[in-house]
Amino acid sequence: MSSRRAPNGVERGQPFEIEVDGRKITAYDGETVAAAMVAEGLRTFRRTSRTAEPRGIYCGIGLCWDCLVVVDGTPNRRACQEPARPGCRVETQDGLGAFRGER
Amino acid sequence: MDIRFPILVYQMEFYFEDDVNDALGEGVRMSGEAHDVVVIGAGIAGVSLAYFLARAGHDVCVVDRNVVGQESTGRCAGNIGQTHRPPADLPLALRAVKLWHELAMESDVDFEFRQHGSVKLARSDEHAADLEARMERDRAGGLDCRFLDRQETRELLPNVSGTYVGSVYCPSDSSAQPYLACTAMARAASRAGAVIHEHREVTGIDVRHGTVGGVTTASGPIAAPVVVNAAGAWSRDLARAAGVRITTDVRRSHLMVTERLPEVIRPVVATEFYGYFRQTVAGNVLIGYAARPMEGLDRRVTSDAMRIAAHRAVTYIPGLRAVSMIRAFTGFTTWTADLLSVVGAARDVKGLYVSTAFCGRGFGIGPAIGEALAQLITEGRTSVPIDAYSPDRFGAEGEER
Numbered sequence: 001m002s003s004r005r006a007p008n009g010v011e012r013g014q015p016f017e018i019e020v021d022g023r024k025i026t027a028y029d030g031e032t033v034a035a036a037m038v039a040e041g042l043r044t045f046r047r048t049s050r051t052a053e054p055r056g057i058y059c060g061i062g063l064c065w066d067c068l069v070v071v072d073g074t075p076n077r078r079a080c081q082e083p084a085r086p087g088c089r090v091e092t093q094d095g096l097g098a099f100r101g102e103r
Numbered sequence: 104m105d106i107r108f109p110i111l112v113y114q115m116e117f118y119f120e121d122d123v124n125d126a127l128g129e130g131v132r133m134s135g136e137a138h139d140v141v142v143i144g145a146g147i148a149g150v151s152l153a154y155f156l157a158r159a160g161h162d163v164c165v166v167d168r169n170v171v172g173q174e175s176t177g178r179c180a181g182n183i184g185q186t187h188r189p190p191a192d193l194p195l196a197l198r199a200v201k202l203w204h205e206l207a208m209e210s211d212v213d214f215e216f217r218q219h220g221s222v223k224l225a226r227s228d229e230h231a232a233d234l235e236a237r238m239e240r241d242r243a244g245g246l247d248c249r250f251l252d253r254q255e256t257r258e259l260l261p262n263v264s265g266t267y268v269g270s271v272y273c274p275s276d277s278s279a280q281p282y283l284a285c286t287a288m289a290r291a292a293s294r295a296g297a298v299i300h301e302h303r304e305v306t307g308i309d310v311r312h313g314t315v316g317g318v319t320t321a322s323g324p325i326a327a328p329v330v331v332n333a334a335g336a337w338s339r340d341l342a343r344a345a346g347v348r349i350t351t352d353v354r355r356s357h358l359m360v361t362e363r364l365p366e367v368i369r370p371v372v373a374t375e376f377y378g379y380f381r382q383t384v385a386g387n388v389l390i391g392y393a394a395r396p397m398e399g400l401d402r403r404v405t406s407d408a409m410r411i412a413a414h415r416a417v418t419y420i421p422g423l424r425a426v427s428m429i430r431a432f433t434g435f436t437t438w439t440a441d442l443l444s445v446v447g448a449a450r451d452v453k454g455l456y457v458s459t460a461f462c463g464r465g466f467g468i469g470p471a472i473g474e475a476l477a478q479l480i481t482e483g484r485t486s487v488p489i490d491a492y493s494p495d496r497f498g499a500e501g502e503e504r
Contacts, residue, residue: 049386065362065429076363076426078366095365095388096364096365098263099365099367099422099426100422100425101262
């Protein structure tokens with residue numbers, strides 16, 4: 001268990017792996033992507049569109065839209081609202097992310 | 104020196120440079136406020152009018168029960184369009200784009216004025232023929248717009264689905280962030296000398312013997328020989344209380360807002376039945392949905408409107424299927440049966456003017472309306488005709504019609 005998780009008194013679900021920018025990290029059933037990333041010490045979730053400044057967890061409750069990441073190819077997912085799922089692929093987001101216009 | 108009252112605190116230092124006793128002795132009205140013109144409503148109609156009056160040297164005051172640009176103006180999509188309007192609107196719409204452009208150049212705030220054009224999609228050959236006929240009328244009126252065939256439309260709108268036969272493209276149609284734009288106009292008015300009272304509700308228009316004397320407000324009366332009712336959705340009842348009949352109905356328009364995206368559409372895209380899409384400078388796509396009647400003034404978002412807007416969005420821009428909507432809101436638009444605005448002098452009350460009912464086009468056309476009405480009030484005539492908007496057409500209050 002990562003040292004950033006509370007060691008005692010917390011009942012966790014099953015551990016599994018998710019991938020963040022190609023690196024495997026541990027998440028527990030019931031955690032969000034943001035929780036798993038923060039537990040791993042990852043603090044930069046995205047870079048802003050105009051000045052490429054780092055952004056991470058701010059409100060943590062889905063309101064501020066600052067913790068956006070790309071999940072399984074879909075940009076603009078709020079890491080704090082996205083449940084971690086076994087094998088999901090997370091990428092830190094650069095700017096506005098891609099728009100896939102299908103016709 | 105030219106003294107104007109009331110004196111704002113920051114202006115005092117200028118007054119003290121002159122002989123302040125002379126100035127105060129002559130003009131201060133300690134017993135109450137008075138202006139040449141009082142404008143009710145600090146939306147785009149009200150602040151634009153104040154701007155042009157103040158710039159021409161008149162003492163004007165704007166009163167709003169809320170703050171600048173907080174109602175219909177701040178809740179609209181920010182379209183500044185010129186196409187497909189009643190013929191009476193076109194000269195004002197053309198003028199408005201020039202005025203917005205000038206304000207954008209002069210303003211110290213980027214209120215996101217962009218001239219990215221507009222595209223109106225034709226869904227069938229029949230619809231295309233109808234749009235082309237209207238386009239010819241706009242062209243005859245001096246507007247540069249042209250018909251694009253299916254292929255040309257596709258090149259301009261690569262993310263829009265191909266369920267159209269062509270489109271009408273107007274390169275000079277524009278847009279802006281309406282709340283920022285309205286506050287920029289209000290600041291320009293203030294700098295020109297207009298006084299703007301926020302959080303001050305007008306409770307009535309003071310009319311005696313068929314002549315206006317000012318307004319009453321929650322915090323004292325304001326005397327003025329000219330009063331302008333620019334109260335948007337509330338203008339009808341305010342006018343009627345002062346004995347002036349205008350017949351309007353207020354509709355609720357919905358806007359859905361997506362998360363920020365890279366460029367999806369550059370021009371504003373209009374579909375049938377008042378539907379449209381606009382992408383903001385920040386990248387959010389605005390999905391506009393038809394103005395609909397409602398019971399009373401109700402700004403609740405309805406599930407029907409959301410469902411239809413969402414359906415249209417993914418039909419026209421399939422890539423939106425996978426993006427999140429981050430908020431939705433409504434705004435009131437005020438309409439007349441003949442789709443013409445109500446701007447001009449009230450026939451039966453001397454000194455009372457009305458500026459309302461822009462039928463969903465108020466933000467875009469606002470500065471031109473303000474300029475024209477300022478001319479009408481001060482010179483009795485306008486450089487762009489607004490006769491078609493006369494409040495007289497509704498008849499007198501109490502008269503059968």
